[in-house]
Amino acid sequence: MVLRLSALVSDHMVLQRDKPWVISGKAEPNAEISVQFGDQGTITPTIRNTTADEYGNWQVDLGEFAASDSPHSLIVSENVGSHAEQVSISDIVIGDVWLLSGQSNMELWLSRTAHNYPDVMQVSDPLLRQVAMPQEPHFDKPISALEVSKTEWKSFTPLTAPDFSAVGYFFGAKLRFRYQIPIGLIAAAVGGTPISAWLPRAELDDLRIDCTESDKFASAATVANLTETEQAANNRYYSELDAADHGLSENWADPQFDDSTWETTELTDYVTGSGSHWYRKSLPVPPELSGRPAQIFLGTAIDMDTVFINGENIGTTYYRYPPRNYSFTMPVNNITVAIRLLTFSGGGEFTPGKNRFIATDKGTLSLDEPWKTRTGALVSDAPPQTRLVNFPSGLYNGMIAPLAETQLKGVAWYQGESDTNSPDNYGAKLTALIQSWRNLFGDSELPFAVQQVAHWSHTGSAGSSESDADHQQNWEKLRNQQKLALQLKNVGLSAGYDVGEWNDLHPQGKQIVGERLARLAYRLAYGELLPPNMFEQYTLA
Numbered sequence: 001m002v003l004r005l006s007a008l009v010s011d012h013m014v015l016q017r018d019k020p021w022v023i024s025g026k027a028e029p030n031a032e033i034s035v036q037f038g039d040q041g042t043i044t045p046t047i048r049n050t051t052a053d054e055y056g057n058w059q060v061d062l063g064e065f066a067a068s069d070s071p072h073s074l075i076v077s078e079n080v081g082s083h084a085e086q087v088s089i090s091d092i093v094i095g096d097v098w099l100l101s102g103q104s105n106m107e108l109w110l111s112r113t114a115h116n117y118p119d120v121m122q123v124s125d126p127l128l129r130q131v132a133m134p135q136e137p138h139f140d141k142p143i144s145a146l147e148v149s150k151t152e153w154k155s156f157t158p159l160t161a162p163d164f165s166a167v168g169y170f171f172g173a174k175l176r177f178r179y180q181i182p183i184g185l186i187a188a189a190v191g192g193t194p195i196s197a198w199l200p201r202a203e204l205d206d207l208r209i210d211c212t213e214s215d216k217f218a219s220a221a222t223v224a225n226l227t228e229t230e231q232a233a234n235n236r237y238y239s240e241l242d243a244a245d246h247g248l249s250e251n252w253a254d255p256q257f258d259d260s261t262w263e264t265t266e267l268t269d270y271v272t273g274s275g276s277h278w279y280r281k282s283l284p285v286p287p288e289l290s291g292r293p294a295q296i297f298l299g300t301a302i303d304m305d306t307v308f309i310n311g312e313n314i315g316t317t318y319y320r321y322p323p324r325n326y327s328f329t330m331p332v333n334n335i336t337v338a339i340r341l342l343t344f345s346g347g348g349e350f351t352p353g354k355n356r357f358i359a360t361d362k363g364t365l366s367l368d369e370p371w372k373t374r375t376g377a378l379v380s381d382a383p384p385q386t387r388l389v390n391f392p393s394g395l396y397n398g399m400i401a402p403l404a405e406t407q408l409k410g411v412a413w414y415q416g417e418s419d420t421n422s423p424d425n426y427g428a429k430l431t432a433l434i435q436s437w438r439n440l441f442g443d444s445e446l447p448f449a450v451q452q453v454a455h456w457s458h459t460g461s462a463g464s465s466e467s468d469a470d471h472q473q474n475w476e477k478l479r480n481q482q483k484l485a486l487q488l489k490n491v492g493l494s495a496g497y498d499v500g501e502w503n504d505l506h507p508q509g510k511q512i513v514g515e516r517l518a519r520l521a522y523r524l525a526y527g528e529l530l531p532p533n534m535f536e537q538y539t540l541a
Contacts, residue, residue: 002028003076003078003087004026006146008148008406010151012154013092020061020062020407022059026058027080029052029053030052031080033076034079035050035076037092067182070093073088073090095182096525098183098408100411101188101400102189104321105505106189106415107187108165109165111163121162124155128155128172128182130186131187135190135399139394140219142396145403147402167517170518171185171517171521172514186403192390193418195415195419197392201392207428214392214394217394226386230383241275246376247374255334264372265279267298275377275379276376277373277374281372292330292362298350300324300350300354303348304318304319315327320348330360345381351503353502390418408441409447410446413450414513416478424477424481426478427480427482427485431488446490447521448524451517453482454496454499455475455499456475457471457503
């Protein structure tokens, strides 16, 4: 099969209204190309014909289209000699398309906030749709839309809801309610990434940002070799840690294990040393809770945990930020909770200030202090792992540049936490990002709704070298730097300081963030000076 379209041109896509749709693709060299677009069977379709060049590249301008929630189809046909091929795309709707980018608080899925918004997880809206850009950095050059790995548009349903951006859902739902047109969300955010990863090389050079490390990874062979080497080192580390862990060899998760000689502790006490640290707690189970579907809530932790209920492994979380929530069936009579906490960089803890309990539909069990604890093994720190997504220009080349032909209504940007260690020139970087992205999309006034970083006072752990005063000062500097982008036309800053949680880098209250960004979009993209009712209620059920 030779005929190819952009990965973003797929079933269920949302097309930006009132802007020209230039569609390109790859075919056999010199092939005759026919592109047909229109309502599925009720109106005369738009048809364009062209010829692929000697390399098989082709492009047509289909013109502009008004908003429509009717399902449209796209049929692209290729003919060259005796060879004929056709690609059909169905259920295309026309509305407004927004690019959602930044780091983890924009990426954060609704599944991570499901307990805050249980009703949302049951909503269906076929005209609120999202496509997620593959998180693949490139360092040799910006890639085209034809080089993007397979992805697909998805409508919002209870089945797809867990994978939607939480901020994106509330942002899009607000716009859907207000303007009654299809809304498309392009999710292009990656957790833990600095703004330099999202800037094109020319801007990085102008800002004198060192790209030496990025240049090392321009070779696919170098990347493959690094990945293989680090994965092998990581596998060896885990194997050696497991072999040294008395908790595994002596089965400390067994509810019959005698922990009477173990020390008592608070789960939030900081533990020193890299390795394995075990915790146990045994409780009677009230008769009304026995055999009920249950969930355990343990908050967040540094770094990796595995939780056992009466000796059965019910879940593992591999890094520090997600909440530890695991499902299981409540035992009869007695329950023993065992936790294996792995720390990789000299120590760790369960985050202070989080509620810890077991919940069923008939009641809860408290997991308050004390716990029993013992160290299973102390080993060296984990080998370093290179995060390619963090290096300058990689995500711009791999996730933003391919969108060059995608028409947008605007951009919502939520990023900055990863730049708080060096906030002084963040404003210049953000300004450069906005201007360079506007150049890429060919719109010098493309609306940019920027989200202010939230308050967060927890400095990481008792082992952090940064004082809380320095931490707060750096975060406030970055917030002030974000304001410098307001010198550009059609840029707005959505307040976010007050929605933070002191002990969580990823505050759960994403509804207010998404709705504030939507109200900012009312002004930037839709020309409303003030929303008539900023607290309007909406539902898409």
